[in-house]
Amino acid sequence: MDRTLIKQDNDLLKSICGDLxxxxxxxxxxxxxxxxxxxxxxxxxxxxxxxxxxxxxxxxxxxxxxxxxxxxxxxxxxxxxxxxxxxxxxxxxxxxxxxxxxxxxxAAPSPYGLDKDRTMFLTAKRLSLIGGELCISDKTKEQLLESYCHLYVETEADHLIYTALLNMQASLEVPCLRWVCP
Incomplete structure (x- = not known):
């Protein structure tokens, strides 16, 4: 079964990159x-x-x-x-x-605020020095996205459950479920 991306959490990526x-x-x-x-x-x-x-x-x-x-x-x-x-x-x-x-x-955030539940933090090993400036390279951002910010359905069972949830949502005419919709 194909691996299907169902969510990309850009807010999480932004938060992780904010650790810089x-x-x-x-x-x-x-x-x-x-x-x-x-x-x-x-x-x-x-x-x-x-x-x-x-x-x-x-x-x-x-x-x-x-x-x-x-x-x-x-x-x-x-x-x-x-x-x-x-x-x-x-x-x-x-x-x-x-x-x-x-x-x-x-780089762990304070126990208060929007990031208090975040479990992934930036480390020095993920940083680059480009042109004398400390930064996060595009390659590292892609790795962070793939490792921590993408949610996939991979198995046939996952696909069936995901399809059933989308069908249920459509039949009930409810707004998009936050964790279900891309």
């Missing part, structure tokens, strides 16, 4: 902490590393860049280099804390 505001608020400190490294802007590859919790790649690039700068200044004293590198630990710790807060952002 919470992530943008927690992503700003990540950008600020990364800017302290002075190694450029956050690229999509770096963003993927942040999402995966792989801070070491970014930190290693920062330390290498810093070491290269020290070599260019002709600092030969290894003790002085160690002191300078040790002074960067607070900057690194700030970056790690900001990344952790971003990745662990709780």
């Amino acid at each position: 505001r919470k992530f943008r608020a927690t992503f700003a400190p990540v950008v600020e902490a990364f800017d302290q490294f002075e190694i450029g802007s956050i690229t999509n590859d770096i963003f993927i590393d942040i999402i995966a919790g792989n801070h070491n790649t970014v930190i290693d690039n920062y330390r290498k860049s810093l070491s290269d700068h020290l070599d260019k200044t002709l600092v030969k004293n290894s003790t002085l280099k160690r002191i300078v590198l040790a002074g960067t630990e607070e900057t690194i710790a700030n970056f790690i804390r900001a990344c952790s807060a971003f990745v662990n952002t709780d």
